[in-house]
Amino acid sequence: MIYNWFEERLELKKFKAKFLAKTFPTHPSYLVGEIALFSFITLVLTGLFLGFLYEPSVKLVSLFGSMVPAAYASVVKIDLMPMGMIIRRMHHWSAMLMISSIILHLMRVYFTSAYQKPRELNWLVGLSLLGISLGAAFSGYLLPYSQFSVTATSIAYYMVKSIPWVGDWFSRLLFAGPFPAIGMVPRFFFLHVMLIPLGIVALLGAHMTILVKQKHTEPRTNIGRPEGGNGKRLIGIPIWPEQAVISLSFFLFLLFTIAAIATYIPINPIETYGAPAPGTPVMRPDWYFLWVYGFLKLIPGNLSFTIFGGKITPETIGGVIFPGLTFLILALIPFFDRAKEPQNYNKSPFARPFMTAFGLGGGTFILMTAVAGYIDVLHISPDRMLVYTGIATVAVWGIVYAVLSAVKKKSGL
Amino acid sequence: MVEGNQTEKGITRRKFTLGVMIASMAGAFASLFSLLKVLAPASKGAGYVSTIKPGDRLVYAKGGNAGSPVKASSMSLGDAVLVYPVGKTSNPANLVQLIKLNESDFKAPTKINLTDQGFVAYSAICTHLGCTVSWVKNTANPSASITECFCHNSMFDPAKGAEVIGGPAPIPIAQIGVKINGDSLVFTSDFTGPIGPQV
Incomplete structure (x- = not known):
């Protein structure tokens, strides 16, 4: 009865059909x-x-x-x-x-x-x-x-x-x-x-x-x-x-x-x-x-210059440019990896060697900069940590790309 | 009838409304700038401005004896403490690291005339991002102890004018003159360079 009172006023059935029928x-x-x-x-x-x-x-x-x-x-x-x-x-x-x-x-x-x-x-x-x-x-x-x-x-x-x-x-x-x-x-x-x-x-x-x-x-x-x-x-x-x-x-x-x-x-x-x-x-x-904290530790202190009257310091690079660039790259991904037709099914990560390798390589880079937050405990110098970060990123990227490409070729996906 | 008149005169109601809208929007945006200016208080006294004057006595900055005069005799080789000028402890720019080394340890660009019997003092504010620096005592060789900022591991050599010897700090920490006066110490100069983060 109470339901009817609301139904007469709010047309709940219509609402349910329109909004609550969405499929998950x-x-x-x-x-x-x-x-x-x-x-x-x-x-x-x-x-x-x-x-x-x-x-x-x-x-x-x-x-x-x-x-x-x-x-x-x-x-x-x-x-x-x-x-x-x-x-x-x-x-x-x-x-x-x-x-x-x-x-x-x-x-x-x-x-x-x-x-x-x-x-x-x-x-x-x-x-x-x-x-x-x-x-x-x-x-x-x-x-x-x-x-x-x-x-x-x-x-x-x-x-x-x-x-x-x-x-x-x-x-x-x-x-x-x-x-x-x-x-x-x-x-x-x-x-x-x-x-x-x-x-x-x-x-x-x-x-x-x-x-x-x-x-x-x-x-x-x-x-x-x-x-x-x-x-x-x-x-x-x-x-x-x-x-x-x-x-x-x-x-x-x-x-x-x-x-x-x-x-x-x-x-x-x-x-x-x-x-x-x-x-x-x-x-x-x-x-x-x-990641930001660790990256700040990796930048050499003498890396600073002026461009168009704006002062770029190590803090700018580590605290502003690095996170800004990360978000910018993420934002641009759908506009580089495009599809002509509307996509309604997930694609397998194994079928997309480049994007999967890019994601895992980028993820490794972020992970390594986070590890760089601990260089004082690990007793690694910033320069060496920078090299490790580069090697790990390129290695993960390259290996994932090579393996997935080979798998893709073999299975003919 | 009405519409016909409008087109003849060149300014239609539609154009007029649009013009008013654009003008008022521009006005609203322009006023936004002055609003934002109000919300961002000016840089008056911005950054770290020290109020240390020559002759100010050094007092401990923290610990049980905070506020009492620094005892020169209580510090041995390789020790360091955080100090303030007496009565000026509310300004973080006045925080200074007082270090005891050997007179013979000092090398350029340390200003030896600003040291006294191995006592040397530097600003305690890291030039990277403004954390307070810490003292890493080398127990095996106290003269080789260094100043390190634990925020991002910038390292400074106190025997060489607090030059950067590691980490992201862009410039050395500024020195300040001290001399022994009885068993306590007093400042003898201003900072030799800029203090705090250089951004």
Whole structure:
């Protein structure tokens, strides 16, 4: 009866036929993107809790007899509350999971060439989501205002400032003035809890809308299956009720997993780092920034020059040009590896030796720059590490390309 | 009737509306620039500007005796501490690394006239990305100890004017003069060069 009341007003049947009948492919690799979505929901939920308690201010307050910034004190107090530390760890672990799953999702799309016509646009929206998620993670670094936060943010400030031409202005816009500005913590708080999440929601909306409009690509095993009517229909299960049930149970399982990890494994223990103080301990960023961090260590310090009045320093190369170029190359991929006809089936990575080798070679390069973040522990000099990085990249690229080409030739794919 | 009149005069309603739209959009964009300017506070006192004056006494920057004068007699060969000028500890640009070596260890471009009985002082701000440098003591040969920034492993040789001997730092760390005064130390000069990241 209640259903009828709503049905008469909202025409739910029509809505269901139009939107909830969208078909989902059933291959498990298609769930990776959902992990990212669910991690984001977990981030919002845990963030709501933290938002009630966090104080975005660097004004000095007394905590256990010593004067520390209010932001730091408020996070220590969160950790001391019942459930507080678990919620804060869940927040940080979800962020890691979100970025991991976005990268895995990107790899799935890349290696099955799902970015080809007509899905180039959604590839770009997806890349923007990766970029903005890294921004969300980064803006969260500063908020506890521990020794770690301040060091990481200071490094980022000088990286932004090293952008040629606009760096000085842009760094002041982002960090509310020259580092360390009083207004920096409130500004990052606003970016972290308002502007960036709004951006993520908008991009997610675009990502999902385009997905529903264009439909998923299908596993190759579906080619020629009679249910598909010769490729006219996507084989899978509808959003309502089948996929919805799978997704909901998957979400709850993920929430349980994050809570379990957060219960037992500490992350970002700010009490260990302490409040900001002179002196910089050995510290490394979270794993998803290791590549930039490691690459910064590899660039020789004397590599600096001026071009059209813009100053290019080692920091510009490591902190701006390197990550910028990586994203640019990723963005251009669908426009180089093109398909004439709209593609609705995944391609096998074995059938595309060049693109697969390019992806694995590029992945190796990024991985090696992340390893370069540990050269002080591994006792490798930057020059030698640069050589190792080059060798590993070329070797993986070459071997994968040679092997896949031979396999392709032999099997006559 | 009305439409006929419009075409005769040359400016149609459609053209007029379009013109107004473009003009107001341009105005809106132009105002955006002044908005962004307000949001990016000026660089007044930007970067690291030290306020150390000759004659300022050196005090410990951290640890249990933070704020009390540095004792010259407490430092032996190959030791280093982070120090501030007394009463000026809130400015991170004033953070200095005080190092004790042998008088005979110093080589150019170290400014020997700015050292006193093996005490030499450099800015503690790494010239790469602004982290505070650390001291890596060589226990076997204390004179060969080096200054290293643990952020990206830039290394500096304190016996050679803090020249870069490894890692991504672009320039040496600036020296600052110190001399012994009783059992404590005082600054005797300004920094010899720029301090902090060179971006």
